[in-house]
Amino acid sequence: MTEIWTDEEGASTAxxxxVTMAAVAIAGVLVAxxxxxxxxxxxxxxxxxxxxxxxxxGGAPGARVGRCGGPRCRP
Known part of the structure; x- marks a missing residue:
């Protein structure tokens, strides 16, 4: 009888x-x-x-288009 409790054959499969069932449950929650x-x-x-x-x-109204687009540009 002690052989039944100490034998771990199939434990990794279980x-x-x-883990696979837990992953499927998490995926189901994410889908929902x-x-x-x-x-x-x-x-x-x-x-x-x-x-x-x-x-x-930069998307600012009236912004200059060209090489100088920064705040130090002169018109």
Missing amino acids: EYAI VMRSGSVQSLLQGIIEKALQTPSPG
């Missing part, structure tokens, strides 16, 4: 199964969160802001 409207709109706003191209001169 550990892999538990990503499908919520508020998270989608937040991510969409972040992506749109990141993809906006800046205008020449």
